[in-house]
Amino acid sequence: MNDRIHKIENDVQDRNSYAWKKLCEYVDKVAYENREEFSPFDELGKELFSQIHTLPESISKLKKVKKVWLYGSKLKRIPPEIGQMESLEYFDPYTSYNLHWFPYEISNCKKLKDSRVSTRALFGNYKNRMRFPLLTHNPVRYFGDTLKCSICNKEITYQQTNQLWITLRVGTDTLPLLTNLCSKECEDKLPQPEIGYVHFAHKGGADLKQPxxxxxxxxxxxxxxxxxxxxxxxxxxxxxxxxxxxxxxxxx
The missing domain is CATH 1.20.5 (Single alpha-helices involved in coiled-coils or other helix-helix interfaces)
Incomplete structure (x- = not known):
């Protein structure tokens, strides 16, 4: 087992940078032109793309995009808004080694059937069992002061949310997902975790026993x-x- 526990990093992106502004413009262009592919590397180039550590929340507008290309990115997280990309069929963040987990909302992309993820970099992966960061008093924070429940979509504050890790099959990969839950009722609606991984939703931490x-x-x-x-x-x-x-x- 990999005994290293990664620190949860918040405020990962400089939102005043030129690279970020160009990315936001690109998202708007893809949405306006109803494009079916999203490839920020091709639009920004290597230097600017290397400065991108998360995607804009505006990816929720990419309703027609079927394929997302993020190969070799320096991304550290994906926002929950990816779950609103209703046409998404293929997701490729391969060799994005700083992506250790994904938002639960990606499981809402019901057409997503194919993916290519560097699974060795993921929390809980069966090959190295990288430890999950402890979420107690150590929440993942997205942009803004509120977020939405991963199950019922209710808007909640960080004080109200119960964040849990869960490992599920998404596309053709098994991914560690972060859930934000507003109640015990919503927690009870979580699906059964993938066989061979921690068989319940959990807070992570050094004491968590993995198979x-x-x-x-x-x-x-x-x-x-x-x-x-x-x-x-x-x-x-x-x-x-x-x-x-x-x-x-x-x-x-």
């Missing part, structure tokens, strides 16, 4: 056997009508 590689391999074997059995059952169910038709024909 070992051996336990992960055993759970993956069980999952594969279950999937194999399901395929066999589905195949049997498809064959049954053919058999019934044959019996009916013989009877007639």
């Amino acid at each position: 070992t590689n051996k336990e992960w391999e055993k759970l993956m074997q069980q999952k594969q056997e279950q999937q194999k059995q399901k395929i066999q059952n589905d195949s049997t169910q498809k064959e049954e009508p053919k058999l019934l038709r044959l019996i009916r024909k013989i009877w007639e």
Whole structure:
């Protein structure tokens, strides 16, 4: 297990910089022109793109974007507004080694089927089990004084939110996600975490026990056997009508 615990970094972006202003302009242009791809590197160039450590909240306007290209970025976080990119199908932040987690809201992108993430850099990844930062008295803060519940979308303050980590399958990757919850009712609505990872939503910290590689391999074997059995059952169910038709024909 990787015993290093990363410090939660807030205020990661200089929002007065030229690079940030150019990025915001680019987001507006992509939204206005109804483009289907978002590739800030191509627009800003290497030098300016390297100064970008988060994306603008205005990405919520990118309703037509299907593909997001963030390869080799210096991003440290993605804002929850990514969950409003309703057409998103492909998400590629590969080799963005400072991205250790993602907002829970990315799971709201129901069309997102394909992704490419440097998973070794993620909190809780099965290959190194990098420890999750403790969220108690140490919240992740987004831009602004309020945020929205990850489940019911209710606007809340940082004093009202209960932040928890949860690991889920998103696209083709298993990602550690940060949730902001307004109540126990919303916490109870969280989905079951991915098999082979901490099996409940949690606060993180050095005392959190994560599955070992051996336990992960055993759970993956069980999952594969279950999937194999399901395929066999589905195949049997498809064959049954053919058999019934044959019996009916013989009877007639």
